[in-house]
Amino acid sequence: MDVEIGIGKSGRRAYGFDEVAIVPSRRTRDPDDVDISWEIDAWTFRLPLMASAMDGVVSPATAIEIGQLGGLAVLNLEGIQTRYEDPEPVLDEIAALSDDKATPRMQELYREPIKEELIARRIREIKGGGVVAAASLTPQRVARFAKLVLEAELDILVIQGTVVSAEHVSTRSEPLNLKEFIASFDLPVIVGGCASYQTALHLMRTGAMGVLVGVGPGAACTTRGVLGVGVPQATAIADAAGARMEHLRETGRYVHVIADGGMRTGGDIAKAIACGADAVMIGSPMAKAYEAPGRGYHWGMATFHPDLPRGARVKTSLTGSLREILVGPAHENDGTLNLFGALRTSMATTGYATIKEFQKAEVVVAPAIKTEGKALQVAQRVGAN
Numbered sequence: 001m002d003v004e005i006g007i008g009k010s011g012r013r014a015y016g017f018d019e020v021a022i023v024p025s026r027r028t029r030d031p032d033d034v035d036i037s038w039e040i041d042a043w044t045f046r047l048p049l050m051a052s053a054m055d056g057v058v059s060p061a062t063a064i065e066i067g068q069l070g071g072l073a074v075l076n077l078e079g080i081q082t083r084y085e086d087p088e089p090v091l092d093e094i095a096a097l098s099d100d101k102a103t104p105r106m107q108e109l110y111r112e113p114i115k116e117e118l119i120a121r122r123i124r125e126i127k128g129g130g131v132v133a134a135a136s137l138t139p140q141r142v143a144r145f146a147k148l149v150l151e152a153e154l155d156i157l158v159i160q161g162t163v164v165s166a167e168h169v170s171t172r173s174e175p176l177n178l179k180e181f182i183a184s185f186d187l188p189v190i191v192g193g194c195a196s197y198q199t200a201l202h203l204m205r206t207g208a209m210g211v212l213v214g215v216g217p218g219a220a221c222t223t224r225g226v227l228g229v230g231v232p233q234a235t236a237i238a239d240a241a242g243a244r245m246e247h248l249r250e251t252g253r254y255v256h257v258i259a260d261g262g263m264r265t266g267g268d269i270a271k272a273i274a275c276g277a278d279a280v281m282i283g284s285p286m287a288k289a290y291e292a293p294g295r296g297y298h299w300g301m302a303t304f305h306p307d308l309p310r311g312a313r314v315k316t317s318l319t320g321s322l323r324e325i326l327v328g329p330a331h332e333n334d335g336t337l338n339l340f341g342a343l344r345t346s347m348a349t350t351g352y353a354t355i356k357e358f359q360k361a362e363v364v365v366a367p368a369i370k371t372e373g374k375a376l377q378v379a380q381r382v383g384a385n
Contacts, residue, residue, distance in 0.1 A: 001149075001381070010343070013337070014232045014234075014235035014236075014237055015232055015234040015235050015365060016232035016233055016234055016235075017218075017233055017234055017262060017263070017267075017268045017271045017272070018232065018268075018367075018369075018370060019365060019366065019367050019368040019369075020231075020234045020271055020275070020363050020364065020365055020366060020369075020372070021271075021363065021364055021369040022270060022271060022274045022346065022350055022352045022361050022362070022363055023248075023350070023361065023362035023363065023364055024349060025350055025351035025352070025361070025362070026350060026351065026352065027112060027124040027351035028349060028350075029347070029348040029352070029353060030348060031345050031347075031348040033348070033353060034344045034347045034348050034352070034353055035353060035354050035355075036048060036340060036344050036347070036355060037355075038278060038279045038355065039190075040209060040210060040256050040278075040279070041156070041209055042232050043072075043132055043190045043326050044071075044153075045072055045132075045279075046070030046071075047069065047070040047071040047072060047326065047327075047340050048071070048273070048277075048278065048279035048280060048343075048355055049066075049070070049071035049072065049133070049279060049280060049281075049282070049326070049340065050071065050072050050074055050215075050258060050279060050280070050282075051066050051071060051072070051073035051074060051279040051281070051282065051283070052074065052217070052218075052260070052261075052281050052282060052283030052286075053074040053076040053135070053136035053158060053160060053226050053301065054076060054079075054283050054287075054298065054299065054300060055076055055079040055080045055081065055091070055293065055294070055296075055299070056142050056283075056287045056292060056293060056294025056295075056297055056298045056299055057073075057283050057286050057287050057292055057293070057294065057298065058073045058074060058075050058293070059075075059081060059293040060075065060081070060125035060126050060129075061130070061291070061293075062125060062131070062258060062286075062289070062291055062292060062293065062322065063126045063131065064068075064076055064125075064129030064130075064131055065291060065322050066131075066286075066322060066326075066378050067126075067129065067131025067132060068129075069322060069323060069326050069327060070132060070326075071326065072132055072134055073134065074134045074135060074136050074158050074281075075091075075123070075125075075126065075133075075135040075136070076133070076136055076301065077110065077114075077119050077122075077135045077136060077137050077141075077145065077149070078114055078136075078137065078138060078141060078301075079110075080109070080110075080293075081118070081302075081385060082114050082115060082118040082119050082122060083110070083112040083113065083114055083118070084112060084118075085111075085115075085118065087293070088274070090109055091104075091293050091295060092129065093109070093297075093301075094106060094109070094201050094294075094297065094299075094313065095220060095294065095295035095296065095297050097313070098274070099313075102312075102313040103304075103309050103312070103313070106299070106304040106313065107304050107306055107309070109304070110304035111306070114141075116145070116148055119145060119148055119152065120148060120151065120152040120205050121136075123135060123149065123152035123153070124152055124153070126134055127152075127153060127155075130363060131271070132142065132155045132156065133153070133154050133155045133156070134154070134155060134156040134157075134158060134190075135149065135154055135156075135157065135158065136157075136158040136159070136160045137149075137157065137158075138159070138160065138161050138301075139159055139161055139175070139176045139178075140176075140179065142157075142159055142176055143176060143181075143330040146181075146185060146354055147208060148184060149187070149269050150187065154187060154189050155187070155188075156187065156189075156190065157185070157189050157190070158189075158190045158191075158192075158193070158212075159176075159178070159190070159191045159192075160192055160193070160212060160301070161193070161239070178191060178203070178206040178208070179205070179207060182206050182207040182208060183207055188209045188212070189207070189208050189209065190208060190209060190210035190212065190258065191203050191206065191210075191211055191212065191254075192210075192211050192212020192213065192214070192258070192260060193212045193213065193214050193215050193260055193261075193363040194212070194213060194215070194236075194240065195213065195214065195215040195230060195231035195236040195239075195241055195274075196213060196231065196240075197238070197239040197240070197242055197243045198243075200213065200239065200240035200243035200244070200257070201243035201247060202245060204244065204247040204255040205247065206301075208254060208255060209255060210255060210256035210257070210278075211240060211255060211256070211257060211258065212239045212258050212260040212281060213233075213236050213237050213257055213258065213259055213260055213277070213321065214233060214236065214260035214261040214262060214281075215229060215230045215231060215236070216229060216230035216261075216358060217230065217232075217233050217260075217261040217262030218260075218261035218283060218284065218300055219260065221237055221261065221300045221302070221311050222347055223302070223310045223311075226308065226309075226310045227310065233259060233261070233262040233263075233272065233275075234271065234272075234275050234363075237257065237259050237272055237275040237276050237277050238275045238276050240257045240276065241257050241275065241276025241277070242276075243358065244256075244257050244276070245320075251316060254340050256278040256279065257276055257277050257278050258278065258279045258280065258281050259272035259275075259277040259279075259280045259281065260275075260281040260298075261281070261282075261283070262278075263285070264282055264284070264285060264335075264336065265334070265335030265336055265339070266335050266338065266339045266340070266341070266342020266343055266345075266346070267335055267342065267346065269282070269339055269340070270340070270342065270343050270346035270347070270358075271363075273343065273355060273358050273359060274358055274359065274363055276359050277359075278359075279355075282339075283298060283300075284298045284314070284316055285325060285336060285339060286322065286325060286326075287316045288316045288317060288318055288319045288320065288325060288336070289309065289318070289319075289320065289321060289322040289325055290318050290320070290321050291321065291322050292318075292322075294316070296315060296316055296317055296318045297313055297315055297316065298312040298313070298314050298315075298316045299311055299312065299314070299315065300312075305307060307385060319332065319336065319337065320332075320337050324337050324338065325337055325338075325339060326338075326339055326340055327340055327341060328341045333383055334383060378385065
């Protein structure tokens, strides 16, 4: 239902994760009987997880560990790992920068050219760890590096930007034709981000096997403030899930919806799946890992944009190992550890055995769900507050 904003302009009400809750069904299940695995293309992952293609989150070493834990990590092929032979001193410097110096210095560090030999080397390092290798490129650089990633035997390509559309209009350059590229490219492709039914549907029609849903919800992203663009995640995911069903009716082909950003706790991940996501892409929760390359800091892909930065370097602190963050055990009660154990328990508590079943869970609009009866936790800033 549209809400009147003023004479001549109305808008649809949209909802974020904090405004919705999952309703228990008539049954419960044993958590050991719940299957949270995710199948996409030729691969099955024990966790419905993609680690964000951000330099503070994914390095070849963490990509291997995340793969061994059951998820899929995405390496940023335009980041520190492919600009510097030895990225460690650069990552040390970024972590040591004062807040007022971080953005301008990062803009300088990211002016170092991308090196083709490092792209191939980093992909092969991940492949050498015996896990599925996924990596991201922006639409502007896909044509330049497409042949190279094929030669390096990448498994999955992610074409990712702040907003990616199936129809980019430019009078200055020849834009990437996603449909033509995907049809001719010999690898499965995931594209995003998007935040609406129509955009998701058009991206699905390009032949992508998955779409990333999320514009601006990430902890380090400032797009919503800088550009005023975005849709709260619960609504964006539900709209994309609707597009998925329409595309399935049109073509008989299932395209995965991957919730990208805005999730801090296991409860947020559960809500993303219940709203219709097949898997989630998370960054800041994993930037808190002892092994994360960001040393307790997290920054987005547009943080270092030379003209209009749309991200911030944020401090996440270090709270646990990758294993503890993803699959436990948890030693804190705020929901930020054992994220996928929480997903499994949420599904068991509400009676759903698989991700596909959980997508059909009843959801209610519940603005007070996190604060109802929690005055002491809120006042003392304990628990999930």
